[in-house]
Amino acid sequence: MTDMGRGRDVRALRQRVETLQGRSARSPIGAWFREVDRVLLLIAMVLIAIGLVAVAAASPASAVRYSGGDVTVPPMMYFWRQAGWIALSFPVMIVVSMLPVTLARRLCLLGAGVLVLALMVTPFVGVEANGARRWINLGVGQFQPSEFLKPMFIVTTAWLLSLRAKDPQLPMLWVTGALTAVIAGCLMLQPDFGQTVIFCGVWAALLIISGIPVRTMAMLGAAGIGMVAAAYTFYGTARVRIDGFLFPDPESAATDSYQVDMAHAVLTAGGVIGTGPGGGRVKFKLPEAHTDYIFAVVGEEFGLIACAIIAIIFLAIVVRVFVRLLDEEDAFKLLAAAGLAVQFGAQALINMAVNVGIAPSKGMTLPFISYGGSSMIALSIGMGLLLAFTRRNPYLSRSPYGPQRWSGAK
Structure with missing residues (x-):
């Protein structure tokens, strides 16, 4: 085909695109439905539905444990x-x-600034529960800044690292590292070691995706090991958690090892197919059955097969996002969507690892499965951002002659 023929085809394609854009402008919901990743949205909805069933299974055990004997x-x-x-x-x-x-990015930058300030004051004005100050009492309810900060932090870090594509000399490694260090310090004051691991892990993942040198990554890995050693040496809470996991005291119900061991017992009590809805009995001995250890309750009542299905669903979300990003050309959208997917998968992995007894207790919820208002709304914001950054106009994605840039997709 001659260059002139190709030019006519491209002009015809652009004209059709402009027509479709006009129709989309008249129907924002229709445009959103065409562009959104409907598979990812469906997977998220399935996960939320499973979570509601899981909370129904765990609710009687938690109601009995935390009602204080109130039969009403x-x-x-x-x-x-x-x-x-x-x-x-x-x-x-x-x-x-x-x-x-563009609007989502700006709102996240603003939200990150506000939430970092809220995180700074939480250790001093927060509500204490189970020896930690992670929530701020708003009168009508409690608010956990770290849950809402996670997606805002990821988008902010992705934007800062994406600026390196324009100017590789910008010191964004140190800027994002300083931001992560401030957040980690505030979390350790609460204390919240699990969330600290998530923030630092996501930052490291974004650095790898952004293409920092292997030597720099190795240095950061060595620094991370040193920080864990320092936390064990100088930070009492971390030392207690690690010692309780490595050297458990099965006779003490006040230790994390008791919770992890009980979660493992509940998880395996139902066998492969479970006891059936409402048939679980060991769950009544489990602390935080509706939040941190809800995965174990699923195992007792619906079986290990159900647990495996949930794990596969979480893996499907991460894989779906990364496959969607294989041909993404926008550095910011690539980093932001990848970071959100990593955060989602890492949080699920840590929670499930605690429930099966291969990691110490972290006080971390299972995304969309565990009970919690702050967690549910924050995760919905994160999933909404993930859907926004992976949206594609199917008529603009690719032409017969290679990738076509669309100046309106910012």
Whole structure:
């Protein structure tokens, strides 16, 4: 085909695109539905539905444990509360997924600044629970800044690292490292070692994806090992958690090893197919059955097969996002979407590792499965951002002659 023929084809394609863009402008919801990754959205909805069933299974055990002997407390209290949080958070996810990329980025930058300030004051004004100050009492409810900061931090870090594509001399490694260090320091004051691991891990993953030298990455890895050793030496909470995991005391119900061991017992009590909905009995001995250890409750009542299916669903979300990003040309969208997927998968992996007894207790929820208002809304914001950054206009994605840049996709 001659160059003139190719030029006519490209002009015809652009004209068709402009026509379709005009139709999309008249129907924002229709445009969103064409562009959004419907497979990813469906997987998220399935996970939320599974989570509601899991909370229903765990609710009676938690209601009995935390009611203080009050027989008037309904056994399905946490289920109904979780249903309310889902009714609030799911529209939030859809609205966030409709945001233009530029607006979503600006809102995340603003949100990150506000939430870092909130994180700084949390150790001093926060509500204490189980020996930690991670929540701020707003009167009508409690608010956990670190949960909402995670997606904002990822988007902010992705934007800063994407600036290196324009100017490789910018010191974004040190800028993002300083931001991560400030956040990690605030989290350790609460204390919240699990969230610290998530923030540092996501930062490291974004550095790798952005293409920093292997030598620099090795130096950062060595520094990370040194920080863990320093935390064990000088940070009492970390030392207690690590010692409790490596040298468990099965006779003490006050230690993390007791919780991890009990979670393992609950997880395996149902065998391969489980005891059936409502048939679990060991779960009544499990602390935090509706939050940190809900994966174990799923294992008792629905079996190890159900646990494997949940793990596969989390893996499917991460794989789906990375496959979607294989031909992404925008450095910011690539980093932001990849970082959000890594955070989602890493949090799920840590929670499941604790439940099966191969990691010490972290006090971390299982995304979209565990009970919690702050967690559910924050995860919905994160998933909404992930859907926004992976949106593609199917008529603009590729032409017969290679990638076509669209100046409007910012």
